[in-house]
Amino acid sequence: MAKEALDVTPPALLDRRLLVVTGKGGTGKSTVSAALALAASRKRKRVLICEVTARERVSELFGRPPSGPQIHKLFEDVYSVHVRPPEAMREYGIMVLRSETLYNLVFERRWVRYFLNAAPSLAEIVMLGKVAWHAGREMEHGRPRWDLVVLDAPATGHGLTFLSVPEVFLSIVKEGPLARDMKFMDSMLKDPQQARTCIVTLPEEMPANEAIEMHRALAQRGFPQGVLFLNGVFTPRFAPEERVQVARGGPLLAAAADAADSHEARADLSRHYTSVLRSEVKLPLVSVPYVFERTFGIRAIEQIASAIEAAL
Ligand SMILES: Nc1ncnc2c1ncn2[C@@H]1O[C@H](COP(=O)(O)OP(=O)(O)OP(=O)(O)O)[C@@H](O)[C@H]1O
Ligand SMILES: [Mg+2]
Structure with missing residues (x-):
C-alpha cells in the first residue's frame, strides 16, 4: 500500500486545497470526510468540512452539536459548516449585490423566491460556490483561512450531477459574473494540484460496482481523483489450525466457531x-x-484517521 500511495505526488493528498468525498449512499462518506479532516489537522492544517446533504452528520461524529449554517469548531483545527441552499443563496446574493438591504429588497420578495426555488440547479450552484469560495478565496490575516476544505458530497449519481453543475452552466452561459464564478469553480474542481475527488466504497458487490462506474464517469468528465477508500475492511484473524481447534471445542464453543467462520468469510x-x-x-x-x-x-x-495516515 505504501508504494502505491506514492502515486499521489506531488503534492500529497492532504496538501491539496479541496478534497471531495463521494460514493454510494451509506458507504462511509461522512466518516471518511471526518477522518481525513482529523488526519490533516494532525499535520497542523486548519480544515473546514463542508456538508451539503440534507442531514448533518459530521459534527455528531465528533460528539458536537450540529454546526448549522455557521462555521463551528469541532476539534483542534477541525471546523464544519452545513451548507444549505437558502443561506448559501443569501450569502452569494449579498456578495454580488454588496449590500444586505439590496439583497432583501430584491430577493426576499415572494415571487422572486418562488422563481429561485424553481430554477434548476440553482441550489447546487450556490452551494458549490460557497464551498469553492472557502477552498480558494477566503482569506484571513493575509493568508488563506483554510489549508484544506473537505467536501462531504452527495452520493454517486447526485454527486456527479452536483460536481458537473458549473460545466453544464458554462455550456449555456458563457459570459457575465455568474459565468466567471462557474469558471472558477470548474477549474478548481478539475485542477489536480488543487483538488481531488475520492470515492468511498465497501467490500460488497453493489457498492464496488458503483465505485467502478463512478471512477470511470469522473475520469471521463475530467475530475482528478485522489485515492479510492475501501471502507469496512475485515482482516483475517484466525489461522486455519485455530479455526479447527475452536470447532473441536464442541457445543460449548459452537457460537465462537460460528463467529470465527463469519469473520473469516x-x-x-x-x-x-x-x-x-x-x-x-x-x-x-x-x-x-x-x-x-x-x-x-x-x-x-x-x-x-490513523489508518488513513498510515496508508498515505
Ligand atoms: N469503518 C467503519 N467501521 C464500522 N462502521 C462504519 C465504518 N464506517 C462507517 N460506519 C458506519 O456506517 C454507517 C454509514 O456511515 P456514514 O454516515 O459515514 O456513511 P455516508 O456514506 O456518509 O452515508 P449517507 O450516504 O447517508 O450520507 C454509519 O452508521 C457508520 O457508523
Ligand atoms: Mg453522509
Missing part, C-alpha cells in the same frame, strides 16, 4: 473486492478497517 470478501477494485480502478487503494465500537464517534474517527 467477511475477510475473504474484503480480500476479493480489494483485488477486483485494484484491477478496475487505477488509483491507490486505501483500506479502512471495520471499527467495532458500540457508539460510533470520535474514537472510531481517530482510529480511521
